Amino acid sequence: MTNTNSGALPRAITARVVDAVLKKGRNLDAAFAEAEVDKLEPRDQAFVRALSYGTLRNHYRNRKLIALLVARPIRNRDSVITALLSVGLFALIESKRPDYAVVSATVGAVTQLERVSMRGLVNAVLRRFLREREGLLAAVSKDKEAGYQHPQWLIEKLQVDWPRDWEDIIAAGNKQAPMWVRINTKQHEPALWLDRLQHTGVAATTPVSTMPGAVLLDAPLMVQELPGFSLGDCSVQDLASQLAAHFLQAGPGMRVLDACAAPGGKATHVLELCPDIKELVAVDKSEQRLSRVQENLERLGFDNKDQVTLIEGDALDPEKWWKESRDKAGFDRILVDAPCSATGVIRRHPDIRFLRRTGDISSLVETQLQMLEKLWPLLKPGGWLLYSTCSVLRAENEAVIAEFLARRSDAYERQLPVKMPEEARGQTEHGLQLLPGQADNDGFYYALLERLPV
Ligand SMILES: C[S@@+](CC[C@H](N)C(=O)[O-])C[C@H]1O[C@@H](n2cnc3c(N)ncnc32)[C@H](O)[C@@H]1O
Structure with a gap:
């Protein structure tokens, strides 16, 4: 597959990924594989992944918005268009791209999804959202699932299990996870490996004094960029799992x-x-x-x-x-x-x-x-x-x-x-x-x- 400048193709692929999770119950890795995301140009791969993650993090809110924005519910067999609208709404609300570019690329994606007759619907929904944005966002924020971006059953279980901490747990679930690295301390002095990493221009810390081999990166990167990764000098593993x-x-x-x-x-x-x-x-x-x-x-x-x-x-x-x-x-x-x-x-x-x-x-x-x-x-x-x-x-x-x-x-x-x-x-x-x-x-x-x- 090739890159398209309009961004329509990666958005169409993202809609397929999101739809596979929501409709077919696929996990994200399986959905990426099914949509052949790995065949895209590296830049588009990263874009599709980030957009899929972001859309799913915000879909409880987005689906409420969609319900308010469409005159008639979208048919089940067009669920990929619901997914695409969620992708578009996520970008309009959370990304820094200009609104007109997001709307144009999202409408372009409808053609990629072979639903040409639904271009008007997608265009109208996104433009109406832009006109009524504040009121719509205020209205959906009152809904529990949309407000917390978690399913009702889980919100309720967390409230019972963690009456003091449940909102923090949910807030953490809605954030992007950081990247933790485990230094192979058998082979490397943690401070020396950290020096090597920092020499490549990557900012990182070892925030837990009792675990000097656990490194928190300021920003995620490709594993191949970690010094000595292929030689076994380090692994990617969350702090808790370490x-x-x-x-x-x-x-x-x-x-x-x-x-x-x-x-x-x-x-x-x-x-x-x-x-x-x-x-x-x-x-x-x-x-x-x-x-x-x-x-x-x-x-x-x-x-x-x-x-x-x-x-x-x-x-x-x-x-x-x-x-x-x-x-x-x-x-x-x-x-x-x-x-x-x-x-x-x-x-x-x-x-x-x-x-x-x-x-x-x-x-x-x-x-x-x-x-x-x-x-x-x-x-x-x-x-x-x-x-x-x-x-x-x-x-x-x-x-x-x-x-x-x-x-x-x-x-x-x-x-x-x-x-x-x-x-x-x-x-x-x-x-x-x-x-x-x-x-x-x-x-x-x-x-x-x-x-x-x-
Ligand atoms: C949480 S993951 C394990 C992660 C792993 N310990 C690590 O640190 O990389 C759980 C694993 O359990 C495996 N699993 C699930 N049910 C199992 C079973 N009945 N017998 C053996 N493995 C099972 C799954 O295939 C999955 O790989």
Whole structure:
């Protein structure tokens, strides 16, 4: 595909991406792939991505505006035009481009989408918005979903779970996530790597004194621009996620299981912090995602087959892949980075607010508890299991741990060596809840359990 100067083509592609998320329930990565965004010129790729993210962040408001602006509801089979109007409204409200250029490119996109007869509608809606802008924005701001840009069910759950913090959590979800880098501290002195980065003209800091290898960039950049990225000198990983390997404290000679390992952010960090572990078994049920673990292991130089075993398997069915004969004593450390609602990372994945449903939570909780039950017997007495999610919902976090502790008399909760500033932590009875945005981190939950000898 080629670039068009009018900007109509990238807007049409963005509308297809947004429509795929909203109508077909695709996640953003799948929607980008389906719309072949990677075949665009690099400049247009970046534009489509930014516009897709921005539109989805603002679609609850935009769809209310659209409802007020159209005389008759747009037919379901023309949902791509609703998506395009949302793209246009986002640009008119949030971007610095001149209004006439936005309207012209958006109307041009209707032709690209082969809906020529709807050019008049798109033109009229956007122009009416420009004429009545203040009143319309004031009217929709009274609507809860439009005002908070989150679904009603999630707003309500956050209000119940975090009566003091819910508005901050939502505000963090509506922001653009920063880029965090993890320095491979096994190979590099953090200060020296930071110097190298700053010499390339990139501004960055290490804001958490207890984690000198965690670097916050002032502005995101392409990974290839990070010094030594392809040589394994660093990885891209949010601050909250970087805590897992520190909490696990794997030591020389230990056997470690990462039961939901892909794409391998935490597993590779475990190896960086302790390259002398005896074995790392990395399991994931997605073959495609498991290949990303392999790529990351190779990039970071940890592809020793005697030390690392990758298994495509189901953490809910370990009998199928755990060869007890190999080491009857089990694992010294288990990481269960469980599938979850991902409500702590909405700022990174704005599609989540449309893809998750309230009904998903109870089945996720069931899976999370079952995963703990099934993996627990693989842990050696005296061994530690770290449970983590990128959720901010108590049901998936401390309630799961409370229930598991109630069921297992041989499970004991260990204190986590907290490394995060006070303001990033939510009040919990069990484990550590990190709230999103407070220290520029994602929302995450951790609980560390020890298996007692019985
Ligand atoms: C939150 S991601 C893990 C991220 C990873 N720990 C990291 O740090 O890069 C959750 C992963 O769990 C995997 N998963 C979901 N259900 C699973 C199951 N029943 N068994 C094994 N893996 C599962 C998904 O494919 C996904 O890759």
